[in-house]
Amino acid sequence: MDIDVFAAAHAREWDRLDELVRRRRSLTGEEIDELVELYQRVSTHLSVVRSSGQDPELAARLSSQVARARSAVSGAHSSSWTDVIGFFTRVFPAVLYRLRWWWIGVTAGTLAVATVTGVWIATNPDVLAALGTPESIARYVEHDFANYYVENPAGSFAAQVWTNNAWVAAQAIIFGVAFGLPTLGVLFLNAVNIGAAGGMMFAMGRGDVFFALILPHGLLELTAVFVAGGVGLKLGWTLIAPGERTRLRALGEEARAAIAVALGLVLVLFVSGLIEGLVTGWVTNTWIAIGIGVVAEVLFLVYVFTVGKKAHEEGETGDIKDAPAAVPVAG
Structure with missing residues (x-):
């Protein structure tokens, strides 16, 4: 897999996910659905990038992005004690x-x-x-x-x-x-x-x-x-x-x-x-x-x-x- 081609092909989706995460407190119903769909899609992208082992920096970036998106989807503030336990x-x-x-x-x-x-x-x-x-x-x-x-x-x-x-x-x-x-x-x-x-x-x-x-x-x-x-x-x-x-x-x-x-x-x-x-x-x-x-x-x-x-x-x-x-x- 050409990692540069892969990144270029999905860059717009990654940017859109970042935008939705930043605006998570003011999203419409359709945008919330879009956020969930993009979160799942980018999680798959992360797995692909990890499996290739070609670009640790891109893997780190997507990992951080997926973590932020998960927090936006599930509400990180309510899971802190669950994480500790x-x-x-x-x-x-x-x-x-x-x-x-x-x-x-x-x-x-x-x-x-x-x-x-x-x-x-x-x-x-x-x-x-x-x-x-x-x-x-x-x-x-x-x-x-x-x-x-x-x-x-x-x-x-x-x-x-x-x-x-x-x-x-x-x-x-x-x-x-x-x-x-x-x-x-x-x-x-x-x-x-x-x-x-x-x-x-x-x-x-x-x-x-x-x-x-x-x-x-x-x-x-x-x-x-x-x-x-x-x-x-x-x-x-x-x-x-x-x-x-x-x-x-x-x-x-x-x-x-x-x-x-x-x-x-x-x-x-x-x-x-x-x-x-x-x-x-x-x-x-x-x-x-x-x-x-x-x-x-x-x-x-x-x-x-x-x-x-x-x-x-x-x-x-x-x-x-x-x-x-x-x-x-x-x-």
Whole structure:
């Protein structure tokens, strides 16, 4: 198909649809019928352009036009809450389920690196000594590690933690476009930091304190980071092995799904931030505090493997409806 000839043949219909959308509040009955007919026709044009894969810019233009026309036909103002509910009951969990093996792999790898790092530090006095003076390590273990969770007001601390964790998760996803290499760096550094903290605590006989303060919020918080890392690595791998899709088309589809994950993780990290700010260090009963973290983690996993599995099996991919077939690139 000659895409230029196709565009020239249908340009008048596209311009007319734009005109009707702009005047949607003052259309006559005949014009409303025309708007609906043109909306359906241009939706078909969009599918044709996407299938050809020849002009991502035209696909993006028609995608935007179809979205505006749909809003004019159905009334976008009345569907906002439906969209939000649909996002959290279908789109977000479906992507999490579809990419589950990526973030499960990241979870296993990160825990392995953290464990090896922690054991290495805890069982090698020379390595421990290289991390600081005996006084500074003792101060960290006996005071600083626990005090970190209670030295600031709970509300402001929760907000600070939420912002920081959301940024780390966003980095892990965004860096995926660089073939996933920076994502691996973020995950490795995070694993080493966790292992180093645990190693120092265990070396000084405070392993119980380490787990008591990490587990309440860390179960859900680290799962969110692992999910972000897995999605970022999937994004990077898509550039390397796009499969039967063109590289740009594959990247566009996976990038839009990654954006859905990033948005959904904002809520997940908000919950973990609340637990870290209001439970960790403040709830004195260790088992109650850990129990709250376990419940939050179990609910998240049940959400993914029930709601997400169902949506995935029904065909939900997490891609944005009527989105362009490729991500925009600089000309």
